[in-house]
Amino acid sequence: MSKITSNKKLLSLLIVLVIVLLLPLFINNAFYLQILVVAGIWAIVVLGLDLLVGYTGYVSFGHAAYFGIGGYTSAILVMKFGAPFWVSLPIAAILAGVIGYLISKPSFRLTGTYFAIGTLAFAEIVNIIFTNWESVTGGVYGLIGVPALFPNLKLYFYFVYAFLIIIGFIIYRLAASPVGKALIATKENENLAQSIGIDILRMKQFVFTLSCVIAGFGGALLVHLVGFASPLSFTVNTSLELIVIIIIGGAGTLIGPVFGAFFLLILSQYLATFTELRLMIYGLVLILVIKYFPGGIVGGIKRLATSMKKKGRKLDGTITSAKS
Amino acid sequence: MVEFFQSIVNGIAVGSAYTLTGLGLTVIFSVYRILNLAHGEIYMLGAFISFFSMSYLNVPFFVAIVISMIASGVIGMILERLVFRPMKNHGEADFLIVTVGLLFFISNLAMYVFTPNIRSIQGPFEQNTFNFLGLNISQQRLFIIIITVILIVALHYFNFHTKTGKQMRAVAQDKHAAQLMGINVNRMGVIAFFIAAALAAVAGTLMGDMQSINPAMGFAPLLMAVIVVIFGGLGSVIGAIVGGLTIGIVQSLSVTYFSSALSNILLYLILFLTLMVMPNGLFGRKSYE
Amino acid sequence: MINKKKFMMSAFMSLLIFSLILAGCSNSSTSTNSNGDSDVFKLGGLMSLTGAAALLGTSEKQGVDLAIDEINEAGGLDINGKKVKVEFIPYDVGEDPTKAVEYTQRLINNDKVNMIVGARENTQLAGELKITDPAKVIVFNATASTPLLSVGAKYGFNFTDNGAIEKHSLIELLADDPAVLEKAGLDVDRIKDVKRVALFGRNEMYVKQGVAGAKEASEKHGFEWAGDVLFPPGTTDFLPFVTKLKELKPDAVILDTYSYELMLPPLKEMLQIGGLDWTKGDILLLGNDVMGTQHFADTAKEEGINVDGAITFSAAAVGTTPEIDALYERIKKKFGKDAQVSGIAQTYEATMMVFKGLEEAGTTTDTDKIIEAIKKTEYDGVRFKMTVDEYGQLVQPEFMLTIEDGVVKDTGITYLEELYYGAANEIVE
Structure with missing residues (x-):
């Protein structure tokens, strides 16, 4: 049984891979490629963050900081020290991770709302440093003219999607491993999990750090793609947007936030000329998802599927059941 | 030395405006256990209601504030009924995110309806500055401090000396027990939202008079108010006062002696470090399980 | 089993989403006639219409709107004797500079514009110009106040001082x-x-x-x-x-x-x-x-x-000339009495000057020709006679x-x- 499952899994994975590999052959429009690449980068970042938000229930309002740390680090290494990309990208990810690790220990003394605002406070500190450390970050100007990783967007596309698949696979394995199960146990009842011998703090720290590593990597990809690093790209709004994507896609489902990234990016393009209404609709969708579609898009589809099969299975009313 | 004390006085003036904005957050938290990030949007709506009352109904400033308090309070009640009450079974994080949704929704709806134009409220204050021992404070700032004090006293009186206030505190301490005692928990929720929104309307109008009003005016003050109430401890009125004053004074001193462009870094650093030592802020009770 | 389904679903959803992207974003209908020059001239716009800078962005948009409406009501631009209508495609770039990059790509590659008004915020502009300059797309703005658009870009025009x-x-x-x-x-x-x-x-x-x-x-x-x-x-x-x-x-x-x-x-x-x-x-x-x-x-x-x-x-002597009053009246009539008249007028005039340059160039597609034409254009503005210098900086x-x-x-x-x-x-x- 399990063998068949994994074979089928492999097959569907292959299908996805083939689709992704073939796509650029049909797309010659730089705009489509650009937003697919941007969506891919966001998808990578929210994939990591979902491990924190969806699996542990801790909402971070500050991941723009790690996104930005990764972006600036890679930009600075390449522009000021002439580092090659294969050096700057890993260092960007690692530095974001190290800082995330250092911040994670004290941060997990906080719970719920305090945790969210605590992470926000740190992100604001980081943003103020971006804005003011002129000799290194270029201050309000940011760093303009960050070299591109690849001469064309198609290569970018392959690179980003290769990493999306690799990172997705790793995180998926992690979530299915005992670590993931322990995380879910923690989310449901932290005290109980503790009492059965799970080292919760270490677990949470690990997840937080991992999400920062991934965010840092994503930030580096983004900065090289758009060609500049600006403090305005890594603000509270960016952090909120990451959370919005996760919630709308379906927190704790991993695949959900990935869809969320694509969904919101497409929605924003559809509504590009509606301006105020666009953000209004974001707000409304967010409220409706939380209230009526626990589990976001993916949760909704799943629920639809299950309710078609058999009625009555009651769903947990909370997407990200909070710590309190 | 005058410079130092002037900076402290400025900090108090700035801080009491933060406290005033943060009070509503505290009231809602004490009953609902949620940090309402859409509070800044009520603050904005309150300012607009005052503005429209003054320009279309031609009522004086203080009447406009009262109208705005009531109208905003009703908006708060509607939000409670439509959005928050049906979510009773959700976790804290869900509430937080719903308020983010509301924030997007209300501010952009306002942008659409009111247009981004700047409006001004014409308050009764003159450009007077009181001078005491070489320290200056403007009439308007002094008035904001006084109003803040009055509202705090009134809130305290309400909490501790009225039946509804006592019931509300009972709900804040233990919802289930309060329910068993026959307290109508839903009613308490409505009242809390009414009071919070009315307080936001006062803050929005006074600050809108001091500055100017537009649909984007809600977010930045909200952020400061959030820092204040988180630092002081959610749900604690004392916390909001101490938080507001501390944050105001720190900000003022850091602009004076450190760097204006970098001044906010100290606020966030202090907030962050305080939370590390006291995970529930200065005066926050441990959240209930 | 659930895992399998998840993966099948993801395969399906990716297909769906990709096709949606391809289908969805291309709502642009290009009406090109046989000789290459289209009978509609498309002007892209990148403006902050939401967020803290919405007030400025809105007045910019209104300025362009007014100019385009007047041109179209008069039948369109006169390009070599042919009337060409102007279509405006404005996108809201909010406050995030990475959004500006996305929308720039969209304007160039999907909407096929070869001229964009905005962005105003300087970081957004920096990101945009990195794409527009190599693509030979003209960017102009009347409120950006930055040398990025003059000395910083070959295909840029700065219609205000910096x-x-x-x-x-x-x-x-x-x-x-x-x-x-x-x-x-x-x-x-x-x-x-x-x-x-x-x-x-x-x-x-x-x-x-x-x-x-x-x-x-x-x-x-x-x-x-x-x-x-x-x-x-x-x-x-x-x-x-x-x-x-x-x-x-x-x-x-x-x-x-x-x-x-x-x-x-x-x-x-x-x-x-x-x-x-x-x-x-x-x-x-x-x-x-x-x-x-x-x-x-x-x-x-x-x-x-x-x-x-x-x-x-x-950039203007005090507004008491009949021409300025007339323009302000038109603005107020169109956008209400609360409209930011001077800001709107500034963008309006810049847009009109660019349109005049287009007419003088006799083409809406040959970017180099248009650039040269605009640099030679004198526009009789209500405030002063407008010209630009060799860098594309308004001589103001x-x-x-x-x-x-x-x-x-x-x-x-x-x-x-x-x-x-x-x-x-x-x-x-």
Whole structure:
């Protein structure tokens, strides 16, 4: 049984891979490629963050900081020290991770709302440093003219999607491993999990750090793609947007936030000329998802599927059941 | 030395405006256990209601504030009924995110309806500055401090000396027990939202008079108010006062002696470090399980 | 089983989403006729229509809208005798510069525009120009105030002065001959008392350019630079910052903020804290050009702020000509009496000048030709005769203004060539 499952899994994975590999052959429009690449980068970042938000229930309002740390680090290494990309990208990810690790220990003394605002406070500190450390970050100007990783967007596309698949696979394995199960146990009842011998703090720290590593990597990809690093790209709004994507896609489902990234990016393009209404609709969708579609898009589809099969299975009313 | 004390006085003036904005957050938290990030949007709506009352109904400033308090309070009640009450079974994080949704929704709806134009409220204050021992404070700032004090006293009186206030505190301490005692928990929720929104309307109008009003005016003050109430401890009125004053004074001193462009870094650093030592802020009770 | 389903679903969903993207974003209908030049000219727009900068972005959009409506009502652009209608495709770039990059790609690759108005915010513009310049797409703006669009871009036009030029003009006036100032009806004693100059503004790109300009002009003319107070973005309370400004003990303060919500509150604080009260002669108030609009003076008055005696500059002599009044009337008729007339007019005129350039180029597609044509175009603006220099920078005299009894007044002093030095022609980093 399990063998068949994994074979089928492999097959569907292959299908996805083939689709992704073939796509650029049909797309010659730089705009489509650009937003697919941007969506891919966001998808990578929210994939990591979902491990924190969806699996542990801790909402971070500050991941723009790690996104930005990764972006600036890679930009600075390449522009000021002439580092090659294969050096700057890993260092960007690692530095974001190290800082995330250092911040994670004290941060997990906080719970719920305090945790969210605590992470926000740190992100604001980081943003103020971006804005003011002129000799290194270029201050309000940011760093303009960050070299591109690849001469064309198609290569970018392959690179980003290769990493999306690799990172997705790793995180998926992690979530299915005992670590993931322990995380879910923690989310449901932290005290109980503790009492059965799970080292919760270490677990949470690990997840937080991992999400920062991934965010840092994503930030580096983004900065090289758009060609500049600006403090305005890594603000509270960016952090909120990451959370919005996760919630709308379906927190704790991993695949959900990935869809969320694509969904919101497409929605924003559809509504590009509606301006105020666009953000209004974001707000409304967010409220409706939380209230009526626990589990976001993916949760909704799943629920639809299950309710078609058999009625009555009651769903947990909370997407990200909070710590309190 | 005058410079130092002037900076402290400025900090108090700035801080009491933060406290005033943060009070509503505290009231809602004490009953609902949620940090309402859409509070800044009520603050904005309150300012607009005052503005429209003054320009279309031609009522004086203080009447406009009262109208705005009531109208905003009703908006708060509607939000409670439509959005928050049906979510009773959700976790804290869900509430937080719903308020983010509301924030997007209300501010952009306002942008659409009111247009981004700047409006001004014409308050009764003159450009007077009181001078005491070489320290200056403007009439308007002094008035904001006084109003803040009055509202705090009134809130305290309400909490501790009225039946509804006592019931509300009972709900804040233990919802289930309060329910068993026959307290109508839903009613308490409505009242809390009414009071919070009315307080936001006062803050929005006074600050809108001091500055100017537009649909984007809600977010930045909200952020400061959030820092204040988180630092002081959610749900604690004392916390909001101490938080507001501390944050105001720190900000003022850091602009004076450190760097204006970098001044906010100290606020966030202090907030962050305080939370590390006291995970529930200065005066926050441990959240209930 | 669930895992399998999840993966199948993901495969399906990816297909769905990708096809949605391909289908969805291309709502542009290109109506191109056989000879290559289309009968519709598409003008892209990148404007901040939401968020904190929405006020400025909206007035930009309205300026373009007005220009396009007038052209289209008259039948369209006259390109070699053929009438070509103009279509405007504006996107909201909010505050995030990475969004500007996405929308730039969209305008170029999907909507197939070869001209874009905006963005205004300087970081957004920097990201946009990296794409437009290699793609030979023209970008112009009438409110961006940055050399990025002139010396910074081959295919860019800057239809306003930049932060440095503006500050040069203010300091130039301080240093001008007392006889000239006297004749202009200015308070010569007050001006000649100025020794220390300070600047107050938000910590952002535009203001940094302004600081560089003000500093070098002060040095050039022998004024002491008292310093600058830059408040962080998102500041809600200006009291501590204004107090710091007071401690710099300036004789003249340049208020380098450009939107009402960033100008009115600091002005109120300056009046209230004492020591910076320009009405009592504590300082000389030097304003950004927004201050030189009657609309601002009126709004300030409503707020109880007396800006009398302030010295500022503008791209226009004071608006009393019948042409300006007529334009303002048209704007108010279209967008209501609350409309930001001068801002809208500025973008309107820039757009009209570009349209004239298009007509003179006789093409809507040959970018190089259009660039050359616009550089040769003279547009008879309501404010002054508009031309651009070799860099695509509007050759704009600075009309020095002052405010008397709540009314914006011309001093009769204008500067032009003397302002173009140092930071005027370089991107300050």
